Ligand code: NIG
Protein backbone atom coordinates (compact mmCIF):
# COMPACT_ATOMS: atom_id res chain seq x y z
CA UNK A 1 0.00 0.00 0.00
CA UNK A 2 1.13 3.54 -0.76
CA UNK A 3 0.31 6.13 1.88
CA UNK A 4 0.51 9.90 1.88
CA UNK A 5 0.24 11.42 5.34
CA UNK A 6 -0.64 15.11 5.02
CA UNK A 7 -1.11 18.15 7.29
CA UNK A 8 0.82 16.49 10.11
CA UNK A 9 0.86 18.95 13.00
CA UNK A 10 4.43 17.92 13.81
CA UNK A 11 6.63 15.19 12.39
CA UNK A 12 9.15 14.03 15.01
CA UNK A 13 12.64 12.59 14.86
CA UNK A 14 13.35 13.74 11.32
CA UNK A 15 16.95 13.00 10.41
CA UNK A 16 18.24 13.38 6.89
CA UNK A 17 21.36 11.50 7.93
CA UNK A 18 20.43 9.23 10.79
CA UNK A 19 22.95 8.95 13.61
CA UNK A 20 24.01 5.53 14.92
CA UNK A 21 22.95 6.61 18.40
CA UNK A 22 22.80 9.76 20.50
CA UNK A 23 24.57 10.50 23.74
CA UNK A 24 24.90 13.25 26.31
CA UNK A 25 23.70 16.68 25.21
CA UNK A 26 22.80 15.46 21.73
CA UNK A 27 19.97 13.50 23.34
CA UNK A 28 18.14 16.73 24.08
CA UNK A 29 17.73 17.56 20.40
CA UNK A 30 14.66 16.19 18.67
CA UNK A 31 14.47 17.53 15.12
CA UNK A 32 10.92 18.05 13.85
CA UNK A 33 9.00 19.52 10.92
CA UNK A 34 5.77 21.36 11.65
CA UNK A 35 2.88 21.10 9.16
CA UNK A 36 4.48 18.18 7.40
CA UNK A 37 3.81 15.31 4.98
CA UNK A 38 5.28 11.83 4.67
CA UNK A 39 5.15 9.54 1.67
CA UNK A 40 5.28 5.80 2.30
CA UNK A 41 5.88 3.38 -0.55
CA UNK A 42 6.89 -0.29 -0.71
CA UNK A 43 7.05 -0.41 3.08
CA UNK A 44 9.63 2.35 3.39
CA UNK A 45 9.65 6.09 4.02
CA UNK A 46 10.07 7.41 0.50
CA UNK A 47 10.05 11.11 1.21
CA UNK A 48 8.83 13.78 3.62
CA UNK A 49 8.76 17.54 3.90
CA UNK A 50 6.83 20.65 4.80
CA UNK A 51 3.24 21.15 3.50
CA UNK A 52 4.20 24.37 1.73
CA UNK A 53 6.41 22.30 -0.57
CA UNK A 54 4.43 19.11 -1.07
CA UNK A 55 4.93 17.59 -4.52
CA UNK A 56 1.85 16.46 -6.43
CA UNK A 57 1.72 12.69 -6.14
CA UNK A 58 -0.83 10.28 -7.57
CA UNK A 59 -1.85 6.77 -6.59
CA UNK A 60 -1.38 7.24 -2.88
CA UNK A 61 -3.98 6.82 -0.19
CA UNK A 62 -4.08 10.24 1.53
CA UNK A 63 -4.46 10.39 5.29
CA UNK A 64 -5.22 13.76 6.83
CA UNK A 65 -3.19 14.08 10.04
CA UNK A 66 -4.41 17.54 11.09
CA UNK A 67 -3.75 18.14 14.77
CA UNK A 68 -1.83 14.87 15.04
CA UNK A 69 1.77 14.01 15.62
CA UNK A 70 3.62 11.43 13.51
CA UNK A 71 6.79 9.80 14.77
CA UNK A 72 8.82 6.61 14.35
CA UNK A 73 7.24 3.60 16.07
CA UNK A 74 8.80 2.64 19.39
CA UNK A 75 11.77 0.26 19.44
CA UNK A 76 11.67 -2.09 22.43
CA UNK A 77 15.18 -3.49 22.75
CA UNK A 78 14.61 -5.71 25.81
CA UNK A 79 11.66 -8.05 26.29
CA UNK A 80 10.78 -11.53 27.46
CA UNK A 81 7.48 -11.48 25.56
CA UNK A 82 7.44 -15.25 24.95
CA UNK A 83 6.38 -16.83 28.25
CA UNK A 84 3.75 -19.18 29.61
CA UNK A 85 1.03 -18.30 32.11
CA UNK A 86 1.60 -15.48 34.57
CA UNK A 87 2.93 -14.83 38.08
CA UNK A 88 0.00 -12.94 39.51
CA UNK A 89 0.21 -15.09 42.67
CA UNK A 90 3.78 -13.92 43.33
CA UNK A 91 2.69 -10.35 42.75
CA UNK A 92 0.13 -10.68 45.52
CA UNK A 93 2.76 -12.36 47.74
CA UNK A 94 4.99 -9.33 47.20
CA UNK A 95 2.16 -6.99 48.09
CA UNK A 96 1.86 -8.90 51.34
CA UNK A 97 5.51 -8.37 52.15
CA UNK A 98 7.71 -10.99 50.47
CA UNK A 99 10.55 -9.61 48.37
CA UNK A 100 11.29 -10.56 44.75
CA UNK A 101 14.51 -12.24 45.91
CA UNK A 102 12.74 -14.14 48.72
CA UNK A 103 10.19 -15.50 46.24
CA UNK A 104 12.99 -16.55 43.89
CA UNK A 105 14.97 -18.28 46.64
CA UNK A 106 11.86 -20.38 47.46
CA UNK A 107 11.86 -21.76 43.90
CA UNK A 108 9.43 -19.15 42.56
CA UNK A 109 10.43 -16.42 40.16
CA UNK A 110 12.18 -17.45 36.96
CA UNK A 111 12.08 -21.16 37.94
CA UNK A 112 8.31 -20.91 38.39
CA UNK A 113 7.96 -19.51 34.85
CA UNK A 114 10.36 -22.17 33.52
CA UNK A 115 8.25 -24.97 34.96
CA UNK A 116 5.11 -23.52 33.36
CA UNK A 117 6.85 -23.06 30.03
CA UNK A 118 8.30 -26.57 29.95
CA UNK A 119 4.76 -27.93 30.46
CA UNK A 120 3.27 -25.74 27.72
CA UNK A 121 3.11 -26.99 24.13
CA UNK A 122 4.85 -24.99 21.44
CA UNK A 123 1.54 -24.08 19.80
CA UNK A 124 0.00 -22.93 23.07
CA UNK A 125 3.12 -20.88 23.82
CA UNK A 126 2.87 -19.34 20.36
CA UNK A 127 -0.75 -18.32 20.86
CA UNK A 128 -0.17 -16.88 24.35
CA UNK A 129 2.78 -14.86 23.03
CA UNK A 130 0.94 -13.82 19.87
CA UNK A 131 -1.74 -12.10 21.99
CA UNK A 132 0.96 -10.05 23.74
CA UNK A 133 2.68 -9.21 20.46
CA UNK A 134 -0.58 -7.92 18.94
CA UNK A 135 -1.11 -5.81 22.04
CA UNK A 136 2.32 -4.14 21.87
CA UNK A 137 1.97 -3.47 18.15
CA UNK A 138 -1.29 -1.62 18.85
CA UNK A 139 0.56 0.41 21.48
CA UNK A 140 3.02 1.59 18.83
CA UNK A 141 5.95 -0.80 19.04
CA UNK A 142 7.44 -1.46 15.63
CA UNK A 143 10.53 -3.48 16.56
CA UNK A 144 11.16 -5.70 19.54
CA UNK A 145 13.85 -7.93 20.96
CA UNK A 146 12.56 -11.20 22.46
CA UNK A 147 14.63 -13.33 24.82
CA UNK A 148 14.52 -16.99 25.70
CA UNK A 149 15.37 -17.78 29.34
CA UNK A 150 12.24 -19.44 30.68
CA UNK A 151 13.16 -22.80 29.17
CA UNK A 152 16.39 -23.66 30.98
CA UNK A 153 16.66 -26.98 29.09
CA UNK A 154 18.04 -27.23 25.57
CA UNK A 155 14.67 -28.24 24.17
CA UNK A 156 12.64 -25.61 26.03
CA UNK A 157 15.07 -22.80 25.23
CA UNK A 158 14.90 -23.75 21.54
CA UNK A 159 11.11 -23.94 21.76
CA UNK A 160 10.99 -20.32 22.99
CA UNK A 161 13.28 -19.10 20.23
CA UNK A 162 11.33 -21.01 17.56
CA UNK A 163 8.14 -19.35 18.82
CA UNK A 164 9.79 -15.90 18.56
CA UNK A 165 10.94 -16.71 15.01
CA UNK A 166 7.45 -17.91 14.08
CA UNK A 167 5.97 -14.66 15.37
CA UNK A 168 8.45 -12.77 13.19
CA UNK A 169 7.22 -14.67 10.13
CA UNK A 170 3.58 -13.87 10.78
CA UNK A 171 3.58 -10.25 11.93
CA UNK A 172 4.86 -7.01 10.37
CA UNK A 173 6.80 -6.05 13.53
CA UNK A 174 10.59 -6.50 13.35
CA UNK A 175 11.81 -9.12 15.84
CA UNK A 176 15.34 -9.84 17.09
CA UNK A 177 15.97 -12.89 19.27
CA UNK A 178 18.26 -13.27 22.25
CA UNK A 179 19.42 -16.55 23.85
CA UNK A 180 19.11 -16.17 27.63
CA UNK A 181 19.68 -19.75 28.77
CA UNK A 182 21.78 -18.24 31.59
CA UNK A 183 18.74 -16.64 33.22
CA UNK A 184 18.71 -18.79 36.38
CA UNK A 185 20.30 -22.04 37.53
CA UNK A 186 17.69 -24.82 37.19
CA UNK A 187 16.80 -26.90 40.27
CA UNK A 188 18.57 -29.99 38.92
CA UNK A 189 21.84 -28.03 38.85
CA UNK A 190 21.38 -26.28 42.21
CA UNK A 191 24.56 -27.85 43.62
CA UNK A 192 26.32 -27.95 40.26
CA UNK A 193 26.20 -24.58 38.55
CA UNK A 194 29.34 -25.39 36.57
CA UNK A 195 27.47 -28.37 35.14
CA UNK A 196 24.78 -25.98 33.89
CA UNK A 197 27.45 -23.64 32.50
CA UNK A 198 28.87 -26.66 30.62
CA UNK A 199 25.42 -27.43 29.23
CA UNK A 200 24.99 -23.80 28.14
CA UNK A 201 28.40 -23.61 26.48
CA UNK A 202 28.73 -27.11 25.06
CA UNK A 203 25.20 -28.01 24.06
CA UNK A 204 22.75 -25.10 23.98
CA UNK A 205 24.96 -22.46 22.35
CA UNK A 206 26.22 -24.70 19.52
CA UNK A 207 22.71 -26.02 18.71
CA UNK A 208 21.09 -22.60 18.83
CA UNK A 209 23.84 -21.15 16.66
CA UNK A 210 23.60 -24.07 14.22
CA UNK A 211 19.85 -23.52 13.80
CA UNK A 212 20.33 -19.73 13.63
CA UNK A 213 17.72 -19.22 16.33
CA UNK A 214 19.36 -16.27 18.09
CA UNK A 215 20.79 -12.90 17.09
CA UNK A 216 22.25 -12.19 20.54
CA UNK A 217 23.34 -13.85 23.78
CA UNK A 218 22.31 -12.77 27.28
CA UNK A 219 23.07 -13.69 30.89
CA UNK A 220 21.70 -12.52 34.25
CA UNK A 221 24.93 -11.41 35.96
CA UNK A 222 23.79 -10.96 39.55
CA UNK A 223 24.32 -12.29 43.05
CA UNK A 224 22.45 -15.57 43.36
CA UNK A 225 22.33 -16.06 39.58
CA UNK A 226 25.54 -15.93 37.48
CA UNK A 227 28.93 -14.50 38.44
CA UNK A 228 31.26 -12.23 36.51
CA UNK A 229 33.40 -15.32 35.78
CA UNK A 230 30.37 -17.20 34.40
CA UNK A 231 29.56 -14.15 32.29
CA UNK A 232 33.11 -13.94 30.98
CA UNK A 233 33.07 -17.61 30.05
CA UNK A 234 29.68 -17.58 28.30
CA UNK A 235 30.39 -14.39 26.36
CA UNK A 236 33.78 -15.72 25.22
CA UNK A 237 32.07 -18.87 23.93
CA UNK A 238 29.25 -16.92 22.28
CA UNK A 239 31.73 -14.75 20.37
CA UNK A 240 32.90 -17.91 18.59
CA UNK A 241 29.40 -18.21 17.12
CA UNK A 242 29.15 -14.53 16.25
CA UNK A 243 26.53 -13.82 18.92
CA UNK A 244 26.90 -10.32 20.31
CA UNK A 245 26.01 -9.92 24.00
CA UNK A 246 23.12 -7.89 25.39
CA UNK A 247 23.12 -8.63 29.08
CA UNK A 248 21.28 -8.20 32.39
CA UNK A 249 23.55 -6.40 34.87
CA UNK A 250 23.42 -4.24 38.01
CA UNK A 251 19.75 -4.88 38.78
CA UNK A 252 20.34 -5.36 42.51
CA UNK A 253 24.13 -5.22 42.91
CA UNK A 254 27.10 -3.82 41.04
CA UNK A 255 29.47 -6.80 40.82
CA UNK A 256 31.53 -6.03 37.70
CA UNK A 257 29.02 -7.12 35.07
CA UNK A 258 29.15 -3.82 33.20
CA UNK A 259 32.91 -4.10 32.81
CA UNK A 260 32.81 -7.66 31.54
CA UNK A 261 30.00 -6.72 29.13
CA UNK A 262 31.99 -3.84 27.68
CA UNK A 263 35.08 -6.08 27.51
CA UNK A 264 33.10 -8.39 25.23
CA UNK A 265 31.75 -5.46 23.20
CA UNK A 266 28.20 -5.99 24.39
CA UNK A 267 25.67 -4.17 22.25
CA UNK A 268 23.83 -3.22 25.43
CA UNK A 269 23.97 -3.57 29.20
CA UNK A 270 20.49 -3.51 30.66
CA UNK A 271 18.84 -2.70 34.03
CA UNK A 272 21.61 -0.65 35.73
CA UNK A 273 19.44 0.30 38.68
CA UNK A 274 22.58 0.19 40.86
CA UNK A 275 25.58 2.04 39.42
CA UNK A 276 28.98 3.03 40.80
CA UNK A 277 31.73 5.28 39.45
CA UNK A 278 33.64 2.39 37.88
CA UNK A 279 30.50 1.34 35.96
CA UNK A 280 30.04 4.85 34.55
CA UNK A 281 33.73 5.07 33.70
CA UNK A 282 33.84 1.85 31.73
CA UNK A 283 30.83 2.87 29.61
CA UNK A 284 32.46 6.13 28.48
CA UNK A 285 33.50 5.96 24.82
CA UNK A 286 32.32 2.37 24.49
CA UNK A 287 29.97 1.08 21.80
CA UNK A 288 27.75 -0.44 24.50
CA UNK A 289 24.30 1.07 25.02
CA UNK A 290 23.19 1.45 28.65
CA UNK A 291 19.51 0.53 28.77
CA UNK A 292 16.99 1.43 31.44
CA UNK A 293 13.84 -0.57 32.17
CA UNK A 294 11.63 1.74 34.25
CA UNK A 295 8.64 -0.62 34.07
CA UNK A 296 10.62 -3.09 36.17
CA UNK A 297 11.55 -0.44 38.75
CA UNK A 298 7.90 0.62 38.94
CA UNK A 299 6.56 -2.90 39.34
CA UNK A 300 9.18 -4.17 41.81
CA UNK A 301 9.49 -0.90 43.68
CA UNK A 302 13.27 -0.88 43.24
CA UNK A 303 15.40 2.17 42.40
CA UNK A 304 15.15 3.68 38.93
CA UNK A 305 18.21 3.60 36.70
CA UNK A 306 20.02 6.93 37.13
CA UNK A 307 19.31 7.94 33.55
CA UNK A 308 19.61 11.67 34.23
CA UNK A 309 23.11 11.18 35.69
CA UNK A 310 24.13 9.02 32.75
CA UNK A 311 23.10 11.59 30.16
CA UNK A 312 24.71 14.37 32.22
CA UNK A 313 27.92 12.35 32.22
CA UNK A 314 27.78 12.33 28.42
CA UNK A 315 26.57 8.75 28.09
CA UNK A 316 23.85 7.45 25.76
CA UNK A 317 20.71 5.83 27.14
CA UNK A 318 18.08 3.53 25.65
CA UNK A 319 14.67 2.63 27.08
CA UNK A 320 12.86 -0.70 26.87
CA UNK A 321 9.96 -2.48 28.59
CA UNK A 322 11.53 -5.71 29.93
CA UNK A 323 8.05 -7.19 29.30
CA UNK A 324 8.06 -10.38 31.41
CA UNK A 325 5.77 -12.19 33.87
CA UNK A 326 7.80 -11.53 37.02
CA UNK A 327 9.30 -8.06 37.13
CA UNK A 328 7.52 -6.09 34.39
CA UNK A 329 4.26 -7.55 33.10
CA UNK A 330 3.65 -4.71 30.64
CA UNK A 331 4.89 -4.13 27.10
CA UNK A 332 3.70 -0.54 27.00
CA UNK A 333 6.49 1.70 25.66
CA UNK A 334 4.26 4.76 26.15
CA UNK A 335 4.30 4.12 29.88
CA UNK A 336 8.07 3.50 29.80
CA UNK A 337 8.65 6.88 28.13
CA UNK A 338 6.42 8.59 30.66
CA UNK A 339 8.09 6.86 33.63
CA UNK A 340 11.52 7.83 32.27
CA UNK A 341 10.45 11.47 32.34
CA UNK A 342 8.63 11.40 35.67
CA UNK A 343 10.96 9.14 37.66
CA UNK A 344 14.33 9.50 35.90
CA UNK A 345 13.92 13.20 35.01
CA UNK A 346 14.51 12.78 31.31
CA UNK A 347 13.02 15.50 29.10
CA UNK A 348 10.45 14.40 26.50
CA UNK A 349 13.11 14.88 23.79
CA UNK A 350 15.60 12.66 25.63
CA UNK A 351 13.02 9.99 26.36
CA UNK A 352 11.80 9.89 22.75
CA UNK A 353 15.38 9.62 21.47
CA UNK A 354 16.07 6.87 24.02
CA UNK A 355 12.99 4.89 22.92
CA UNK A 356 13.52 5.24 19.17
CA UNK A 357 17.01 5.66 17.70
CA UNK A 358 18.94 4.52 20.79
CA UNK A 359 16.77 1.49 21.37
CA UNK A 360 17.00 0.69 17.65
CA UNK A 361 20.80 0.73 18.05
CA UNK A 362 20.50 -1.50 21.12
CA UNK A 363 19.16 -4.27 18.88
CA UNK A 364 21.26 -3.61 15.79
CA UNK A 365 18.47 -1.84 13.88
CA UNK A 366 19.82 1.72 13.74
CA UNK A 367 20.22 1.65 9.95
CA UNK A 368 16.59 0.74 9.34
CA UNK A 369 14.54 1.91 12.33
CA UNK A 370 14.17 4.65 14.90
CA UNK A 371 14.12 7.84 12.81
CA UNK A 372 12.16 9.45 9.98
CA UNK A 373 14.79 9.04 7.30
CA UNK A 374 14.36 8.31 3.60
CA UNK A 375 14.70 4.59 2.92
CA UNK A 376 14.04 3.48 6.50
CA UNK A 377 11.25 1.02 7.28
CA UNK A 378 7.90 2.83 7.41
CA UNK A 379 7.07 2.07 11.06
CA UNK A 380 5.08 5.04 12.27
CA UNK A 381 2.88 6.15 15.11
CA UNK A 382 0.05 8.54 14.24
CA UNK A 383 -1.28 10.07 17.44
CA UNK A 384 -4.75 11.32 18.21
CA UNK A 385 -5.02 15.12 18.06
CA UNK A 386 -2.77 16.38 20.87
CA UNK A 387 -1.34 19.83 21.65
CA UNK A 388 2.36 18.87 21.47
CA UNK A 389 4.73 15.93 21.83
CA UNK A 390 5.33 16.71 25.50
CA UNK A 391 1.74 15.58 25.94
CA UNK A 392 2.82 11.98 25.29
CA UNK A 393 4.77 11.51 28.56
CA UNK A 394 2.55 14.04 30.36
CA UNK A 395 -0.68 12.14 29.76
CA UNK A 396 0.56 8.91 31.29
CA UNK A 397 -1.89 6.05 31.09
CA UNK A 398 -3.98 7.57 28.31
CA UNK A 399 -4.00 5.92 24.94
CA UNK A 400 -2.99 8.72 22.60
CA UNK A 401 -2.30 6.51 19.59
CA UNK A 402 -4.74 6.74 16.73
CA UNK A 403 -3.07 4.54 14.10
CA UNK A 404 0.08 2.51 13.77
CA UNK A 405 1.80 1.88 10.45
CA UNK A 406 4.15 -1.12 10.31
CA UNK A 407 6.15 -1.95 7.19
CA UNK A 408 4.06 0.64 5.38
CA UNK A 409 0.74 -1.05 6.27
CA UNK A 410 -1.89 0.48 8.53
CA UNK A 411 -2.49 -1.87 11.43
CA UNK A 412 -6.12 -2.94 11.55
O1 NIG B 1 14.85 -8.55 33.39
N1 NIG B 1 16.32 -9.88 35.95
C1 NIG B 1 16.18 -10.89 35.29
N2 NIG B 1 15.21 -11.20 34.43
C2 NIG B 1 13.98 -10.52 34.22
C3 NIG B 1 12.91 -10.93 35.17
C4 NIG B 1 12.75 -12.35 35.31
C5 NIG B 1 11.53 -12.79 36.05
O2 NIG B 1 11.29 -12.40 37.20
O3 NIG B 1 10.81 -13.59 35.45
C6 NIG B 1 14.22 -9.03 34.28
O4 NIG B 1 13.78 -8.34 35.21
Ligand code: FE
Pocket residue numbers: 078079080248322324
Ligand atom coordinates in the same frame (compact mmCIF):
# COMPACT_ATOMS: atom_id res chain seq x y z
FE1 FE C 1 14.94 -8.63 31.41
